[in-house]
Amino acid sequence: MKFVWFNLMPWPDLPDDFRQEHRSVWVDIDNRLFDPVRANEVYNLYMDQLEFAESVGFDGIGCNEHHQNGYGLMPSPNIIAAGLARRTSKAALCVIGNSIALYNPPIRVAEEFAMLDCISGGRLVAGFPVGTPMDTNFCYGQIPALTRDKYAEAHELIMRAWAEEDVFAFDGKYNQLRYVNCWPKPIQKPHPPIYIPGGGSIETWDFCLDHDYNYSYLSFNGYKGGQAMMDGYWQRQAERGDRDDSPYRASFAQIICVADSDAEAERLYSEHILYFFNRCLHVHPGFADPPGYRTVDTIKAGKLNQLRKEAQQLFQKLTWRDLVDGGFVIAGSPDTVTETMRHMIHTLRVGTVFGLFHMGNMPDHKVRYSTQLFAEKVMPRLQDEWPDHDAERWWAKPLDTRYRPDDGSMADARRPVSINDAGLAAGGA
Amino acid sequence: MAAFSTDAVTTAKGIDAKVRRGGAGQPLVWFHGAGGLAPTEPLLDLLAERYHVHAAEWPGYGEERTEQAIEDMLDFALHGWDLVEAMGLGAATPHLVGHSMGGMIAAEMAALNPRGVARLVLVNSAGLWLDSHPIPDIFAMLPFELAEALFVDAKAGEAAMTGGLDFSDNTALTAFMVNNARRLGTAGKILFPVPNRRLSKRLYRITNPTLLLWGAEDRLIEPKYAEAFAQGLVNADSQVTLVEGAAHMTPYEQPAAAAEAITGFLG
Numbered sequence: 001m002k003f004v005w006f007n008l009m010p011w012p013d014l015p016d017d018f019r020q021e022h023r024s025v026w027v028d029i030d031n032r033l034f035d036p037v038r039a040n041e042v043y044n045l046y047m048d049q050l051e052f053a054e055s056v057g058f059d060g061i062g063c064n065e066h067h068q069n070g071y072g073l074m075p076s077p078n079i080i081a082a083g084l085a086r087r088t089s090k091a092a093l094c095v096i097g098n099s100i101a102l103y104n105p106p107i108r109v110a111e112e113f114a115m116l117d118c119i120s121g122g123r124l125v126a127g128f129p130v131g132t133p134m135d136t137n138f139c140y141g142q143i144p145a146l147t148r149d150k151y152a153e154a155h156e157l158i159m160r161a162w163a164e165e166d167v168f169a170f171d172g173k174y175n176q177l178r179y180v181n182c183w184p185k186p187i188q189k190p191h192p193p194i195y196i197p198g199g200g201s202i203e204t205w206d207f208c209l210d211h212d213y214n215y216s217y218l219s220f221n222g223y224k225g226g227q228a229m230m231d232g233y234w235q236r237q238a239e240r241g242d243r244d245d246s247p248y249r250a251s252f253a254q255i256i257c258v259a260d261s262d263a264e265a266e267r268l269y270s271e272h273i274l275y276f277f278n279r280c281l282h283v284h285p286g287f288a289d290p291p292g293y294r295t296v297d298t299i300k301a302g303k304l305n306q307l308r309k310e311a312q313q314l315f316q317k318l319t320w321r322d323l324v325d326g327g328f329v330i331a332g333s334p335d336t337v338t339e340t341m342r343h344m345i346h347t348l349r350v351g352t353v354f355g356l357f358h359m360g361n362m363p364d365h366k367v368r369y370s371t372q373l374f375a376e377k378v379m380p381r382l383q384d385e386w387p388d389h390d391a392e393r394w395w396a397k398p399l400d401t402r403y404r405p406d407d408g409s410m411a412d413a414r415r416p417v418s419i420n421d422a423g424l425a426a427g428g429a
Numbered sequence: 430m431a432a433f434s435t436d437a438v439t440t441a442k443g444i445d446a447k448v449r450r451g452g453a454g455q456p457l458v459w460f461h462g463a464g465g466l467a468p469t470e471p472l473l474d475l476l477a478e479r480y481h482v483h484a485a486e487w488p489g490y491g492e493e494r495t496e497q498a499i500e501d502m503l504d505f506a507l508h509g510w511d512l513v514e515a516m517g518l519g520a521a522t523p524h525l526v527g528h529s530m531g532g533m534i535a536a537e538m539a540a541l542n543p544r545g546v547a548r549l550v551l552v553n554s555a556g557l558w559l560d561s562h563p564i565p566d567i568f569a570m571l572p573f574e575l576a577e578a579l580f581v582d583a584k585a586g587e588a589a590m591t592g593g594l595d596f597s598d599n600t601a602l603t604a605f606m607v608n609n610a611r612r613l614g615t616a617g618k619i620l621f622p623v624p625n626r627r628l629s630k631r632l633y634r635i636t637n638p639t640l641l642l643w644g645a646e647d648r649l650i651e652p653k654y655a656e657a658f659a660q661g662l663v664n665a666d667s668q669v670t671l672v673e674g675a676a677h678m679t680p681y682e683q684p685a686a687a688a689e690a691i692t693g694f695l696g
Contacts, residue, residue, distance in 0.1 A: 027569075137568075137621070137622070138568075138569060138622070141621075141622040141623075143617050143618055143621050143622075144568070144614060144617050144621060145496070145614035145615060145617055145618055146500065146618065173500075284569065285571060286568075286569040286570050286571050286574070287569055290568045290569070290613075290617070290621070291568065291609050291610045291611075291612065291613030291614045291616075291617065292610055292611075292613065292614020292615070292617050293614075294610060295610075296607050296610060296611065299603060299606050299607050299610055300603060300607060302603070
């Protein structure tokens with residue numbers, strides 16, 4: 001198994017009456033709720049937590065991209081990943097991902113991901129989401145019915161830019177570039193592992209299978225709510241017959257809370273998880289599904305947006321018990337969490353789990369407590385759930401010998417430079 | 430009342446479309462707005478008493494899966510002319526009449542080819558943007574909000590828009606959503622995120638006499654936009670006419686008054 005510690009980076013100070021007094025946590029969230037001074041603490045705390053996750057043994061640490069969003073403070077996940085690249089040395093950097101249709105031109109993603117891969121010594125896992133309607137259409141103004149087409153073109157451009165050794169011209173519908181010449185290039189060849197976060201469009205299944213990418217179903221509905229989508233993916237894989245059924249083809253996001261006992265988990269985490277469902281998921285339903293974003297096939301397949309009005313009405317009434325029983329949250333003692341996770345891993349058939357440990361307004365000490373318990377008492381018991389499959393197949397492949405900012409060379413790098421240092425004076429610089 | 434019939438045409442580009450036709454007289458081509466052609470079009474019935482009315486459906490609005498062929502404003506405007514050609518109107522030069530998004534396309538068509546148009550009528554037309562009067566975002570509206578933005582009488586408007594659909598019926602709901610996705614998805618290619626494709630730069634090319642017919646209570650594209658159009662248009666015979674008791678959906682809210690204004694202008 002591969003376990004990724006993921007932080008959505010929510011704003012922790014949404015008021016108690018947020019749902020009543022505000023229309024949406026996303027797109028047109030009240031700007032006055034943001035406090036840059038407080039954000040200085042929040043960002044650094046969240047990045048510390050990601051670094052902590054590496055120190056306790058997580059395989060990867062993850063971040064993602066959202067815009068104008070009260071539960072996601074990362075319009076640029078690459079900035080977060082760059083900070084992590086310099087302060088970690090082992091964990092894969094899972095940027096899940098860059099909304100490639102939003103970068104103009106998308107060659108920017110090829111460049112920045114290559115930079116991250118070079119700085120980290122080949123630790124990048126690259127995500128290419130189509131992007132939510134909130135981010136892509138309403139915040140960044142892309143036309144809903146053309147979003148998928150633009151995404152496909154951006155993907156083609158990035159992959160070619162990584163693959164080609166010679167300068168080439170790209171005559172796209174949305175991007176015309178006379179001189180494509182990706183500089184720098186990623187360390188990992190032919191390219192870093194690619195994960196496609198899916199939110200419920202059935203087209204994504206085929207896209208992942210076509211290109212042999214990891215299908216990452218990211219929702220907040222938990223392992224029970226996600227069953228239908230994962231079943232659909234594996235059914236599609238079987239129907240096509242051109243790809244094997246390695247569980248490492250698939251990832252799943254799950255909220256996880258670990259404590260000494262089940263009762264303790266509720267006592268410690270309940271209010272923070274409810275903060276997330278009650279406030280952070282309060283999105284104006286009109287932003288969830290602009291006509292044209294979802295294809296006719298996806299609508300006909302009954303795959304409606306997870307933030308549609310009915311779902312939102314459900315979220316606000318959920319109790320801790322509902323959340324646990326409904327599989328939204330896997331919570332409890334290490335034994336409970338281990339058994340439930342094992343069940344999830346096999347029923348969904350996933351090799352990679354994006355664990356959401358920091359949720360809502362959870363304070364730092366609880367986040368670390370839960371994370372550490374998981375790393376020490378759950379993770380080791382779940383490492384070998386898929387003994388017949390290669391866990392490294394869709395995983396980052398770092399250089400064996402790579403620059404490590406956190407080892408001895410770092411102290412050296414921070415030493416004040418003297419004019420008498422070798423080379424400088426002699427070189428006449 | 431003149432009888433309407435529907436026939437199929439294929440444009441030179443190969444796009445199939447249905448055309449609803451009725452009446453007799455000088456050809457009048459009607460371009461519907463983002464809501465599509467309604468099962469009954471009271472304004473077209475009235476206009477057919479005096480003109481030969483031709484109303485085609487835009488890609489995405491009919492059974493034909495043709496919306497992929499249209500991507501931007503120029504595609505829409507050229508497709509509009511291809512449709513006029515395919516309608517087979519003979520030697521007569523047609524009047525173009527467009528409502529809302531249809532007005533935006535008709536205006537672009539006239540800017541491209543003013544000599545192909547007799548007179549132009551823009552009804553609560555999209556196409557311009559005024560920072561002082563931002564047009565509400567129809568793409569983020571819930572059905573009841575949309576009805577409030579479009580109609581003087583929101584309740585009646587909502588019933589008209591959904592056709593009395595039972596939303597608890599899953600099959601009907603899916604069909605409604607598919608229709609909505611195709612229609613507004615296509616409309617979004619020229620209306621999203623801001624319904625402005627720089628028509629203002631081309632208004633000077635519209636040399637035709639133009640009627641700007643507006644619901645006096647339009648909350649979506651306020652009557653201020655009629656004035657803005659009028660200021661940009663160059664033909665001295667152009668005029669603004671406001672219709673009382675109508676919001677954005679003038680053809681459906683006040684069809685008689687709209688018909689009277691249009692016939693008065695077209696002659």
